Amino acid sequence: MCAPQVPFVRGGAELMAEELVGALRTRGHEAELVTIPFKWYPGTRVVDQALLWRLADLDEADGRPIDRVIATKFPAYCVRHPNKVVWVLHQFRQAYDYDRTELGQFGESAEDRATIQAVRRLDAVALGEARRVFATSRNVADRLRRFNGIESELLPHPPQALPYRSAPSDGYVLSVNRLDRAKRVDLLLEAARLDTTLRLVIVGDGPDRGRLEQLAGGLDGRVEFAGRVEPERLADLYARSLAVYYAPVDEDFGMVPYEAFLSGKPVLTTLDAGGPLEVVEDGATGVVTAPDAAAVAAGAARLAADPAAASALGAAGKLVAERVTWDACVDALLS
Amino acid sequence: MRVAYYSPLPPSRSGIADYSSLLLPALRDRVEVVVADPGRRAPAADVCLYHIGNDPDAHGWILDALGRRPGVVVLHEYVLHHLIAGTTIGRRDGRAYLAAMERELGVAGRLLGLGVLDNLLPLLWETQPERFPLCGPVLDLAAGLVVHSRFVERRAREAGYGGPVWRIPHPAWPMEHVTPVADVAGDPLIGCFGFLNMNKRVPELLRAFAAFRRHRPGARLLLVGAAAERFDLTRRLERLGLGDGVERLDYVPEERLWSLMAACDVLVNLRYPTMGETSGSVIRGLSLGKAMIVSDVGSFAELPSAAVLKVPVDELEVPMLAAALELAADRKEALGSAARRFIEREHALDRVADLYVAALEDAAGGEAVADAVLRRVAEAVADVGVTDTTWLAARLAEIGLGGPSEPASEHGSERGPEPGTDRIRSGALAP
Numbered sequence: 001m002c003a004p005q006v007p008f009v010r011g012g013a014e015l016m017a018e019e020l021v022g023a024l025r026t027r028g029h030e031a032e033l034v035t036i037p038f039k040w041y042p043g044t045r046v047v048d049q050a051l052l053w054r055l056a057d058l059d060e061a062d063g064r065p066i067d068r069v070i071a072t073k074f075p076a077y078c079v080r081h082p083n084k085v086v087w088v089l090h091q092f093r094q095a096y097d098y099d100r101t102e103l104g105q106f107g108e109s110a111e112d113r114a115t116i117q118a119v120r121r122l123d124a125v126a127l128g129e130a131r132r133v134f135a136t137s138r139n140v141a142d143r144l145r146r147f148n149g150i151e152s153e154l155l156p157h158p159p160q161a162l163p164y165r166s167a168p169s170d171g172y173v174l175s176v177n178r179l180d181r182a183k184r185v186d187l188l189l190e191a192a193r194l195d196t197t198l199r200l201v202i203v204g205d206g207p208d209r210g211r212l213e214q215l216a217g218g219l220d221g222r223v224e225f226a227g228r229v230e231p232e233r234l235a236d237l238y239a240r241s242l243a244v245y246y247a248p249v250d251e252d253f254g255m256v257p258y259e260a261f262l263s264g265k266p267v268l269t270t271l272d273a274g275g276p277l278e279v280v281e282d283g284a285t286g287v288v289t290a291p292d293a294a295a296v297a298a299g300a301a302r303l304a305a306d307p308a309a310a311s312a313l314g315a316a317g318k319l320v321a322e323r324v325t326w327d328a329c330v331d332a333l334l335s
Numbered sequence: 336m337r338v339a340y341y342s343p344l345p346p347s348r349s350g351i352a353d354y355s356s357l358l359l360p361a362l363r364d365r366v367e368v369v370v371a372d373p374g375r376r377a378p379a380a381d382v383c384l385y386h387i388g389n390d391p392d393a394h395g396w397i398l399d400a401l402g403r404r405p406g407v408v409v410l411h412e413y414v415l416h417h418l419i420a421g422t423t424i425g426r427r428d429g430r431a432y433l434a435a436m437e438r439e440l441g442v443a444g445r446l447l448g449l450g451v452l453d454n455l456l457p458l459l460w461e462t463q464p465e466r467f468p469l470c471g472p473v474l475d476l477a478a479g480l481v482v483h484s485r486f487v488e489r490r491a492r493e494a495g496y497g498g499p500v501w502r503i504p505h506p507a508w509p510m511e512h513v514t515p516v517a518d519v520a521g522d523p524l525i526g527c528f529g530f531l532n533m534n535k536r537v538p539e540l541l542r543a544f545a546a547f548r549r550h551r552p553g554a555r556l557l558l559v560g561a562a563a564e565r566f567d568l569t570r571r572l573e574r575l576g577l578g579d580g581v582e583r584l585d586y587v588p589e590e591r592l593w594s595l596m597a598a599c600d601v602l603v604n605l606r607y608p609t610m611g612e613t614s615g616s617v618i619r620g621l622s623l624g625k626a627m628i629v630s631d632v633g634s635f636a637e638l639p640s641a642a643v644l645k646v647p648v649d650e651l652e653v654p655m656l657a658a659a660l661e662l663a664a665d666r667k668e669a670l671g672s673a674a675r676r677f678i679e680r681e682h683a684l685d686r687v688a689d690l691y692v693a694a695l696e697d698a699a700g701g702e703a704v705a706d707a708v709l710r711r712v713a714e715a716v717a718d719v720g721v722t723d724t725t726w727l728a729a730r731l732a733e734i735g736l737g738g739p740s741e742p743a744s745e746h747g748s749e750r751g752p753e754p755g756t757d758r759i760r761s762g763a764l765a766p
Contacts, residue, residue, distance in 0.1 A: 044707040047734070051708065054730040078734070110381055111707070113336060114700025117693050121735050 001031055002053070002071040002079050004038035011178045012255045013073060013089050015160045020070070023326035029334075034058065038075065041105060044115050046092065050075040050122045070333055074119070078126040085333055086130040087155060088140050090252055095119035096147050097250065103182055123148055134332065136253040137275035155332050156278075158324050159255035159262065162231050166264030166314070167239040169307055172199040172224075173268065173300055174241035176234070176256050179206030183248045187270070189215045190293035191300060192222060198300050200245075201237055203229055238263035243303045243310060247291065250274035258324065261285065261317030266310050268299050285317035337367040338695055339380035341400055343393040344370070348586070350615040351388045351411050357506050361688035366695065377404060382699040384481075384691075387473055388412055389464075389610065391421020398422055401476045407698045408477035413490045413611025414468040416460040424452070438471040465608035470494060479698045481691070483613035484634030490611060499701065501694035505613045507622045507682035515598035516591070519582050521555025523664040526599030526625075528592070528616045532563035536605035536630065536652075538571060543656035545575040551664070559584045559595060593619070601626045601663040605656075607648040609633030617643075621678045624671035626663040628656065642673040705736050 001024070003017040017033055024031035036053060040046040053075050058066050059082075069084045071077035074092040077084075094105045095116045106112040127133055127150050134155040135141035144150045177183040185202060189212060192198040200223045202212070209225070216223040229237065238244065244260035247270040254276045257267045261279070267286035269276045282288035287302055289295035303310040340362075342355040362368050369378040373396040377383075383406030388394050398418065401408065423432035429452045436448035444467070450456035459467050474480075474491060479499040482488045488500050525544060531537050537558075544556045558581060562568050572581055587595065596602065602620040604627065606612075613634045620627050621642065629635040631645035638645070644659045646652060663670060712731070716724060731737040 044704050047704060047708045047736070048711055050734060051712070051730065051736075054734060055727065080730075080733075108336070110336065110696075110700030111703040112700070113696035114704045117697040117701070118704050118735065120693065121697075125733060125735075 002034045002056075002058075002069055002076040004049070004053075004073055004076045005035040006038050009178070012160075012253075016089065016157055016255070017072060019160060019326070020072075020157070020329070023330055027327075027330055029330075032061075034079075036076070040092065040094070043111060044118075046075070046115065047118050047122070050078040050119075050126075053078040054080060056080075068334065074123065074126075077130070078122055080129075084130045085132050085134070086127055087134040087136065087157075087333060088127075088144065088152065089136050090140075091123060091143065091147075092119050093252075096143060103249065120148070124150075138278050139250065139275040140252045153332070155329060156253065156324050157255075157329050158326055159258040159321075160231075162235040162238075162259065162262075164235055164259070164262040165239045167236075169242040169310070170240040171242050171304065172201050172240075173243050173245050173303075174201050174203065174237055174260075174265075175245045176203045176238075176259065177206075177246070177248070179204050179209040179212060181208050183208075184270075184291075185212055185245075186215055187247060187291065187293055187296055188245045189219070189223065191297035192216075192219050194293055195297040195301055196220075196222075197304070198222065198297065200224070201226055201241070203227070203234065203237060235263070238265060241265055242307070243268050243286070243300065243314075245269075245296075245300075246276055246280075247273045247296070248276075251276055257286075257317070258321045261314065261321035264311065264314040264318050266303060266313035266317060268296065268303065270296070279317070279320050283313075285313055285320060287313075336382065336696060336699055337369065337380045338362070339371050339378045339383040339406070340368050341371045341384065341397045342386035343388075343397075347393055349388065349390065349393050351386050351393070353615055354411070354505070355386060357508060357684065358688065358691070361506070361684050362691055365688055365692045371400065382406060382695050384409065384695065386411060387415065387418070389415050389417045391418050391425055394418055395422045395425075398473065401473070405476055405478040407479040407481060407695065408473060409481040410470070410473070410477075410487055410491065411483070411612060413470055413487045414464050415473060416464040416467055416469040419469040419472055420458070420460045435469050435472050436467070438475075439467060439469055465610060468611070479694065481694055484611070484637055486609075486634045486637065487611045499694075499697065501690065501697075503687055503690040503694065504682045505615065505618045506684045506687040507618055507678045509684060510622055513593045513597040513623065516594045517598075519555075519557055519595065519598055521557070521600075522553030523551070523600035523667070524555055524557060524598060525601050525603060525660060525664075526557045526559070526596060526620075527603045528559045528596065528620075529604070529614070530560050530563065531558060531568065532566050534606065534608065536607060536648075537566070537568070539653050539656060540603055540605060541571055541575055541577060541581075542653045543660060544580070545577055546653070546657040547660040548577070548580055550661070554660075554664075555580055555582060557582045557584070557595065557599060559587060559592070561585055593623075596620055596625065597623055599625060600667050601628065601660060603628045603656075603660075604635075605630045605646070606635060607632055609635070618678070618682060621674040622682075624675040626667040626670035627674060628659045628663055639673070639677055642670065642677040644670070708736055 001017060001021050021031045021033045038049055056079055058069055069079060069081035071079055071086050072089045077086045098104045106116055133150060133152040135152040136156055141152045141154055144152050175185050175188055177185055192200055203226045205228050213225060243266045245268045246254060246256040251274045257276050257279050260267050267280045269280045269288055270291040271288055272291050280286040287299040289299040343349050343352040345352050345356050371378055383404055385397050385401045385406055386409045388411045419435050433445050433448040436444035451459055474494055474496045480491055481501050481503050483505050488502055548554045572578055602625045604614055604617045607630050609632050611633060627643045629643050629645055631647045644663055646655045646659050728737060
């Protein structure tokens, strides 16, 4: 199981990699997580990183053949193996849809533009040689088709294993995210500024935390930054929430909606959130609003006004989430 | 990125001028483009794009500009003998012609060239250009190549071209509603568009059409385009008894060309020998969703069999072509819709323009990226004391770094040559 790792950063992708290794072992396979630290800047360094994976020799280990390699993210899927299966969680989006947006990293210099082309070429080689390509969401699959002309099979994965349970709502909206700009937690804080009854619990840490805490400064203590929390506490926070906010910009997949659903809670998201929209349907499993603070505030107020209806949405979401299992994922990846 | 764009443009009557007038607006939506004018100072740019075809009058000045500043060459056809002859012998520079012939065929080429210069041999660009393509002088100057087909890509590689090659399909014309003409009809109406000569297999087409017409007396053949000087079409038609079965038109303006094509049930676009060109006329016909018959040679052979009928060029060509006319007339709807799907998928103008931008960005900065990465790799190699870099070189080649690479081609998934490592072997990994 090949996945890159950014030292000191831990998010959904890292959890998913560990869970998959665990799921494979539980089913009697020998599985190992292979990782290389990933640093994608400045400029052309991202190409070096792909080369590092290309040089890794995973044909055999200790004289025994390795039957299959499963890779999930750029640049790990650049690894060579005759039986490589790629389960795409993320491409290097700075070379695709993030380019020329505030989330991009490349400028207009000839070297920067050519680096983008180099990344795209790497994807073409690495994904083109894979025996099968899966995508964790339709959003990821659509991008692969649009940018790379590569068809993939849809294979969502279950969220992290937590002691999921449901409890009566304490009335707060929960956000569980790495705190960076792309996760758009600031939109929720702006909504709380407009609706003075809205209470928030924000789980997670990241480079945007300081700015977000400043934004929350004038909100009369209605926002709690919980930081990173242990699994038991996280399950408890999910269980007692009114709803779970999750609205990154055009997210690839996102495990948070599944975690919310398994806790019987509806999800509050936005029309431009990407992957989450594949499971969050307005009025069926959550609330989907325009990506502006007033609309998000109105969406939260809708849920708060009718807790029974909110519970019903969460219960419907639970049925959706329970259909996604590791058994199905392992069967597909090894078939 | 600023691109200097060298191409003939309308009112020049050439397929490449039409091509550029189609591509330019889409390219301008994506990057800054400055169109170069013959006789004017070369525009400042990050990268130059030179459209090269075989006509020395239309492309001589572009070849000159390429000689002054390397850039990306769009190789519209592989056989460039006429261009080279025009820009060498045509400018009283026989030595340059001899050099081009020698580059292609060694001493034998030089001797043949001398024969041409001394009027001892017929003019090779008129009699057998396909045997002596003379693409070498252009390949030597190209920093990268854009080709439209695998056929031309293969020929360039066989000629020793080691730079990047991007395979970008010919763009399709955006289809607005085209009204078929009402003044030409047939049951069915077969159309053949373009310069009429032996190379377009017009004699074979006429014989096949005569056979076809015996079963389908209502059939008519529409021939649109100027006839070659020594091609006596009238006599051929008389001999085959086709006088009233053939409608003949010379040059027609753009709008009428589309309407005439739209009126046809089946289009025929044959070629042999091929000069490596991709036919704009074929792309037009397929865009219109027409049943199309082509020769099974060169880039034409790469068209999908579901969308076109391909006729081999051999002793069975005429009967096969007659049978293909029958089949195409009977299955024109199925062939036409397959053609339209193919064009929308592969030749959409936006897709083609995106591929051009990718190629140009790669050409403008690719070397800097490769140098930066290779420098760091070389430092690591030296630190570790690696002496056999074969494995490393192979991996680098796979990701398009070092040696002859296979950059973002239209399908994007082809691997570079195994271990194509000239750059590394020549010491690029020495820190």
